[in-house]
Amino acid sequence: MITFDFSNRVAVVTGAGGGMGRQIANIILEAGGSVIMIDVKPEPGDLGGTPDQRLYAQGDLTEPEFVNATIAAGVERFGHIDYLANVAGVLWFEHDASLLDMDMAVWDQVFDINLKSMVHMARAVVPHMREKKSGAMVHFSTTQCLRGDPLPQDAYSTAKAGVGALSRSLAMQLAGDNIRSNAIYPGLTQTPLQARWDTPEKIAEAGSFVPLGRIATPAELATAAVFLLSDGASYITGIDLVVDGGLLLK
Numbered sequence: 332m333i334t335f336d337f338s339n340r341v342a343v344v345t346g347a348g349g350g351m352g353r354q355i356a357n358i359i360l361e362a363g364g365s366v367i368m369i370d371v372k373p374e375p376g377d378l379g380g381t382p383d384q385r386l387y388a389q390g391d392l393t394e395p396e397f398v399n400a401t402i403a404a405g406v407e408r409f410g411h412i413d414y415l416a417n418v419a420g421v422l423w424f425e426h427d428a429s430l431l432d433m434d435m436a437v438w439d440q441v442f443d444i445n446l447k448s449m450v451h452m453a454r455a456v457v458p459h460m461r462e463k464k465s466g467a468m469v470h471f472s473t474t475q476c477l478r479g480d481p482l483p484q485d486a487y488s489t490a491k492a493g494v495g496a497l498s499r500s501l502a503m504q505l506a507g508d509n510i511r512s513n514a515i516y517p518g519l520t521q522t523p524l525q526a527r528w529d530t531p532e533k534i535a536e537a538g539s540f541v542p543l544g545r546i547a548t549p550a551e552l553a554t555a556a557v558f559l560l561s562d563g564a565s566y567i568t569g570i571d572l573v574v575d576g577g578l579l580l581k
């Protein structure tokens with residue numbers, strides 16, 4: 332287990348009402364940091380830290396006015412911003428399919444949530460990091476965009492491929508301001524996004540595709556993401572970190 336110290340540090344975490352985002356927020360809160368959390372879902376009841384470390388904003392990340400107002404309120408409350416974890420995303424198995432015949436309104440919505448919302452977040456947060464001449468970001472992609480699938484979710488995969496490009500471009504543009512940016516590519520992970528794995532048999536079957544023999548816990552992904560934000564990763568920028576139990580080896 333890695334021990335982190337986030338005293339006097341302030342993080343923004345999107346998707347904090349979901350599996351991985353909530354874990355990331357909790358690791359930072361328990362290590363003494365303050366966290367601005369954003370999700371369309373209501374605030375989870377099991378957040379760590381104390382109320383003065385937390386600001387939870389319930390709303391839609393595809394609305395730049397909401398994003399900007401939340402970041403302004405967070406800076407007003409905590410004084411500065413050190414980290415951004417762009418975690419929120421959607422995978423709509425029932426609507427997202429082949430680009431050759433899927434509904435293009437769904438395509439646009441998936442891009443707005445999975446990619447453009449990360450642009451809104453970066454545009455809101457980077458000026459505050461530049462002011463401090465330091466910062467770190469981690470953006471959530473997926474291993475799905477690095478391989479083929481006979482039953483595709485093309486909007487999800489294509490938007491998530493853009494997340495890697497966004498991260499590397501920010502890393503290049505912001506290195507001179509001492510701001511790092513990295514992308515993380517989860518494999519199969521047990522979270523509300525994967526509600527389809529709702530029995531021990533289905534969980535075991537999904538795990539049987541993975542060389543390590545099991546699917547990941549949200550905490551395993553959160554730990555990798557928080558490492559990339561932390562000072563322990565101070566010389567790491569512009570990388571694509573795959574955290575998949577070896578899935579891509581196959």
Ligand SMILES: NC(=O)c1ccc[n+]([C@@H]2O[C@H](COP(=O)([O-])OP(=O)(O)OC[C@H]3O[C@@H](n4cnc5c(N)ncnc54)[C@H](O)[C@@H]3O)[C@@H](O)[C@H]2O)c1
Nearest residue numbers: 346348349350351370371391392419420473517520522524
């Ligand atoms: N779980 C997996 O197997 C897996 C695999 C690869 C990649 N990922 C990626 O990891 C990230 C975290 O996923 P998770 O598994 O924790 O999923 P999750 O569904 O538990 O969490 C995602 C959160 O994003 C929030 N969200 C969605 N749209 C939003 C919007 N417009 N505004 C604000 N909040 C919004 C949801 O309410 C949810 O709480 C996602 O980007 C996902 O695509 C997950």
